[in-house]
Amino acid sequence: MPEGPQATLTLRKATVKDIEQETPDAATYSFSVEDGRDVADFSPGRFNMLYIYGVGEVPISVASSRWDRFLMHTIRSVGRVTNQMAKLRRGDHVGIRGPFGVGWPLKEAHGKEMVIIAGGLGLAPLRPAIMEALHDHAKFKGIKVLYGAKTPQDLLYRYEFGRWAEMGGLELLVTVDKGDPSWKGHTGVVTSLLNKVDILSEEVVAFICGPEVMMKYAVQELLKRRVLQDNIYVSIERQMQCGSGTCGHCQLGPVFVCKDGPVFGYPRVKMFFARGEV
Structure with missing residues (x-):
C-alpha cells in the first residue's frame, strides 16, 4: 500500500478471506487487498480507514503482523458502519485507505x-x-x-x-x-x-x-x-474521521490523534490524557 498523501486519497478494494469470531460483539477479518500486498508496509500501531460502500468509513487499527498471510482488522460492532461490517461474509468487499498514523516505537x-x-x-x-x-x-x-x-x-x-x-x-x-x-x-x-x-x-x-x-x-x-x-x-484512538488531520475532529490540544498519533509518548499528552473534547 502507498504511504503519505497518496495513501490518504487511494481507496483500494479488499476481499474478506476469513472471519474469526473473537467475542460476542467483535470479530477479526482477514483481507486480501487488490494490489496483491496483503500485509501493508506499516509499523505496529498504525491504522487503516475501512469503507463500507454506501454506508461510510471508520478508522480501525491493523491487527496483523508481517508474518501473517492477510491484512487483519479486529472490529467491534458499536455504530452504524461497524454494525454493517458485522454482516460481512467471506468473499464480500470493503474499501481500504491507509496505513495512517504513528505506531509503537x-x-x-x-x-x-x-x-x-x-x-x-x-x-x-x-x-x-x-x-x-x-x-x-x-x-x-x-x-x-x-x-x-x-x-x-x-x-x-x-x-x-x-x-x-x-x-x-x-x-x-x-x-x-x-x-x-x-x-x-x-x-x-x-x-x-x-x-x-x-x-x-x-x-x-x-x-x-x-x-x-x-x-x-x-x-x-x-x-x-x-x-x-x-x-x-x-x-489514543478517539473521534478520528479523515485519517489525515484535515477534518480536525480528533484534535487534542496542539496535536491531531490521527496524524500525530495514535501512539504518543506519555509526556506529550499527559495534560489532556483523561479529558473529553478539548
Missing part, C-alpha cells in the same frame, strides 16, 4: 524490558508489536504482556496464547474483571497484574492501549514503580 525498547498493558479491544493494535517482539526477542531484556477484559468471553486471541508461549521470551498474564465457573485464571483489573511481576523500573519501556481510564491508572502504577515517563507510550 519498538526500537526504543531494544536493550530494555518491554511491558505491554492492554485492556479489552486494546490488544488488537498491540498484537503486531507482540509478534515483532516475539520474533526478535533476543533484542529485549524481557517481554511482559499484561492483558485484561471484562469477562472470559471478552478476551481476544485466546487461541494464540499458547503459540506465543511456545515462541519463548514472553511472560503473559491474563485477568478478567468478572470470572465464570469455568474461569481458572486471575480475577481483577489489569493493573493488579503489575503486583504479580517484577519489572526493571528505569529499564522498562511500556506500551499501553485500552479504555482511557484504564490507561490513566496503568500509567500511575508504572510511575509508582519508578518507570520513566519518557519510556511510557499510549495509544
Whole structure:
C-alpha cells in the first residue's frame, strides 16, 4: 500500500478471506487487498480507514503482523458502519485507505524490558508489536504482556496464547474483571497484574492501549514503580474521521490523534490524557 498523501486519497478494494469470531460483539477479518500486498508496509500501531460502500468509513487499527498471510482488522460492532461490517461474509468487499498514523516505537525498547498493558479491544493494535517482539526477542531484556477484559468471553486471541508461549521470551498474564465457573485464571483489573511481576523500573519501556481510564491508572502504577515517563507510550484512538488531520475532529490540544498519533509518548499528552473534547 502507498504511504503519505497518496495513501490518504487511494481507496483500494479488499476481499474478506476469513472471519474469526473473537467475542460476542467483535470479530477479526482477514483481507486480501487488490494490489496483491496483503500485509501493508506499516509499523505496529498504525491504522487503516475501512469503507463500507454506501454506508461510510471508520478508522480501525491493523491487527496483523508481517508474518501473517492477510491484512487483519479486529472490529467491534458499536455504530452504524461497524454494525454493517458485522454482516460481512467471506468473499464480500470493503474499501481500504491507509496505513495512517504513528505506531509503537519498538526500537526504543531494544536493550530494555518491554511491558505491554492492554485492556479489552486494546490488544488488537498491540498484537503486531507482540509478534515483532516475539520474533526478535533476543533484542529485549524481557517481554511482559499484561492483558485484561471484562469477562472470559471478552478476551481476544485466546487461541494464540499458547503459540506465543511456545515462541519463548514472553511472560503473559491474563485477568478478567468478572470470572465464570469455568474461569481458572486471575480475577481483577489489569493493573493488579503489575503486583504479580517484577519489572526493571528505569529499564522498562511500556506500551499501553485500552479504555482511557484504564490507561490513566496503568500509567500511575508504572510511575509508582519508578518507570520513566519518557519510556511510557499510549495509544489514543478517539473521534478520528479523515485519517489525515484535515477534518480536525480528533484534535487534542496542539496535536491531531490521527496524524500525530495514535501512539504518543506519555509526556506529550499527559495534560489532556483523561479529558473529553478539548
